[in-house]
Amino acid sequence: MILAREWDAGKYEELSALQTRWGVGVLGRLDARGDEAAIDAGCGTGRVTELLLAKLPEGSVLAVDGSRAMVEAARRRFAGEPRVRVERQDLLSLEVEERVDLIFSTATFHWIADHDRLFGNLARALESGGRLVAQCGGEGNISRATRATIETMEEERFRDYFVGWKDDKYYADASTTTRRLEVAGFEEVAAWLHDEVAAFDTMGELARFLGTVVLGGHLERLPEEKRGSFAAAVAEKVAAVDGRPALDYVRLNITARRSA
Numbered sequence: 001m002i003l004a005r006e007w008d009a010g011k012y013e014e015l016s017a018l019q020t021r022w023g024v025g026v027l028g029r030l031d032a033r034g035d036e037a038a039i040d041a042g043c044g045t046g047r048v049t050e051l052l053l054a055k056l057p058e059g060s061v062l063a064v065d066g067s068r069a070m071v072e073a074a075r076r077r078f079a080g081e082p083r084v085r086v087e088r089q090d091l092l093s094l095e096v097e098e099r100v101d102l103i104f105s106t107a108t109f110h111w112i113a114d115h116d117r118l119f120g121n122l123a124r125a126l127e128s129g130g131r132l133v134a135q136c137g138g139e140g141n142i143s144r145a146t147r148a149t150i151e152t153m154e155e156e157r158f159r160d161y162f163v164g165w166k167d168d169k170y171y172a173d174a175s176t177t178t179r180r181l182e183v184a185g186f187e188e189v190a191a192w193l194h195d196e197v198a199a200f201d202t203m204g205e206l207a208r209f210l211g212t213v214v215l216g217g218h219l220e221r222l223p224e225e226k227r228g229s230f231a232a233a234v235a236e237k238v239a240a241v242d243g244r245p246a247l248d249y250v251r252l253n254i255t256a257r258r259s260a
Ligand SMILES: C[S@@+](CC[C@H](N)C(=O)[O-])C[C@H]1O[C@@H](n2cnc3c(N)ncnc32)[C@H](O)[C@@H]1O
Pocket: 003, 004, 005, 007, 016, 019, 020, 023, 041, 042, 043, 044, 045, 047, 048, 064, 065, 066, 067, 070, 089, 090, 091, 092, 105, 106, 107, 108, 111, 112
């Protein structure tokens, strides 16, 4: 069963320069032999997967994502590339035919609330000694945008659409993540947070980015004609905090090895 929500893959491809930059950073600390069988867990449209593949000239990548639109986009990207297989799977019920040497993931784990189950599934998909190298949103991530979103949801014009709302993102801290990974069967675990401010040239750019990348679940609840004004209202509140359109990202970095 797929629980992951849908994404606008076309807009994501257009607006994900930031996520691609983060992906490049995480790949920079991936010391690969080059012949590994890898999984990209939450591959999106495959922009970062393509860079992962370039680090594995004799290896292969199973690119997994829960969104139908993202999977279709990734399949188009890798059409004719025999070293990449794209599968639509929920990482919370991940199943692989053969265990892999490496699991790579960026900008995905914070979309998944049950990290115990997620890490257990990743451990089962890895060979003994196989590595997990990942990054996602961590504790305190985009706190201004989170506050601004709550305030906007409470405005009279939007309130009725969010009755019973439960946030779909989870920003874990480093020590809880370390403990969870060890319980799931990983060793040599390192988990740490770092800050990354992302500045945008205009308010419109920030609103478009928020609408596509951050507020997708919120916008799904709203009628089409209210979506733009919701994202714009969140963007205005975010920018009002320090007088410029910027997001206060906190990234949770993870490296770990599957115990023998
Ligand atoms: C922000 S995108 C990141 C995509 C890509 N890794 C990148 O850095 O551009 C997050 C991706 O995680 C996927 N995702 C979220 N929850 C998931 C789940 N439970 N199972 C599989 N994919 C999931 C989404 O469908 C989406 O494509």
